[in-house]
Amino acid sequence: MIRNDIKALSAYHVPDSSGMIKLDAMENPFSMPDDLRKQWAEKLAGVDINRYPDADMYKLRAKIASHEGVEPEQVLLGNGSDEIIQMILIATVPGTCVIPSPTFVMYNLVSQWLKRPVATVPLAEDFTMKEEHFLQVCAREKAVVAFLACPNNPTGNLWRQDKVEMIARGMSGMLVIDEAYGPFSERTHNHLIGPNVMVLKTFSKVGWAGLRMGYLLGDAEVIAQLNKVRMPYNINALTQASATFLLDHFDVFEKQVAELRDERERMAAALADMKGIEIFPSQANFLLVRVENSNAVFESLRQAGILIKNMHGSDRLLDNCLRITVGSHEENDAVLAAMRGIVA
Ligand SMILES: Cc1ncc(COP(=O)(O)O)c(C=O)c1O
Incomplete structure (x- = not known):
């Protein structure tokens, strides 16, 4: 009874990220400040x-x-x-x-x-x-x-x-x-x-x-x-x-967004300095990079506990491209350290 064209589709795949530094889905890495979280929970308790x-x-x-x-x-x-x-x-x-x-x-x-x-x-x-x-x-x-x-x-x-x-x-x-x-x-x-x-x-x-x-x-x-x-x-x-x-309380999130913009620039500059990495200009909270072998780099990062998105194979223009969400300062440092090890 299911349409043949639906049968031919693949379900939207969300990879398991448990225990990993999760930089595959353009999420904001910061959790809510404790005092705000408490007030929020009180509001929700009243619903x-x-x-x-x-x-x-x-x-x-x-x-x-x-x-x-x-x-x-x-x-x-x-x-x-x-x-x-x-x-x-x-x-x-x-x-x-x-x-x-x-x-x-x-x-x-x-x-x-x-x-x-x-x-x-x-x-x-x-x-x-x-x-x-x-x-x-x-x-x-x-x-x-x-x-x-x-x-x-x-x-x-x-x-x-x-x-x-x-x-x-x-x-x-x-x-x-x-x-x-x-x-x-x-x-x-x-x-x-x-x-x-x-x-x-x-x-x-x-x-x-x-x-x-x-x-x-x-x-x-x-x-x-x-x-x-x-x-x-x-x-x-x-x-x-x-x-x-x-x-x-939107100002809290605006500050986080501003921090992520700064982190994006820091990451972009550091990645641009690495041999074998081509980096594309980004105005978003992620960076698209091209490496020599994206499957290998993706897998090495995964082994290092970092989940990003491998775009290779999704479009001819994205050959050997990886999409890296900008994370917190520490997460980004982990990516940079891992990348230095991989490209060295
Ligand atoms: C360009 C663009 N539009 C829309 C969305 C969907 O966002 P959401 O459904 O979380 O609001 C995404 C998510 O990645 C996106 O990249």
Whole structure:
């Protein structure tokens, strides 16, 4: 009874990381300060989990709206931004979805689940992209929707602002600018929001990956339509209470993000000094590097208790590439020491 194309898919694989330095999933390495953790636990203890959560979440949307400088009606909440990608692909009229290649895998995967055609725009060897090329593919394919991760995952680079603006102006379909790594690039595209431009964000990378909470900012009318394919109660009561509380303490996470940006620069400089490593510019909380034999380096790091992501084989442009999440100072030192040993 299962569709043959679903049978042909592989399940999303999450490797076992127990006991390892976990630098494979762009999580924030810092745990919450003890005093904040205590106050948070007290808030959670007051949540009535015998009741369904608030379905409309107006207050939480209003809080996020004021955090972003938009109206509450312009905010759609998702169980991670992954779920919002799914809502967008469910609600838009059938037709092609255009994405750069390589980019975040879920755009393609969810399109496959929903039997939506996908057209890819291959990046150049240095992972840049010509906006005319992207727009040409959108026009040729009569793109209904396009996703542009800014910065891009897994390459880490951020498209030039004027290029993103040209794509936003030149597209007739819906453009979703995915700012999952926006906090690490310090650039936002909220000013581009309009009837066919939306900005997707997540709290996962700034420190709340376990909560599963993402949000979409868009034109109020479009958000109201997308809201119709949102599962009722998609954000559980504990996540709602956590997000409401943590947004009042967002400065704590902003400081951590700033520290990770500094660590990224330190790591990038140290890796660039090592023989046999090519490092690509990153505006995200991870670094993409090319080594001579990524399978061997990945395995040596694993033996040293460090889990990163081996991108080799996922795209021709990513041959021998490894993606390393920026961790805490000590974790990064462990990576650098291990890498020095490996390349020596
Ligand atoms: C570009 C991009 N968008 C969205 C997501 C999904 O984030 P989440 O579902 O945790 O909000 C990720 C996760 O890695 C990502 O890299």
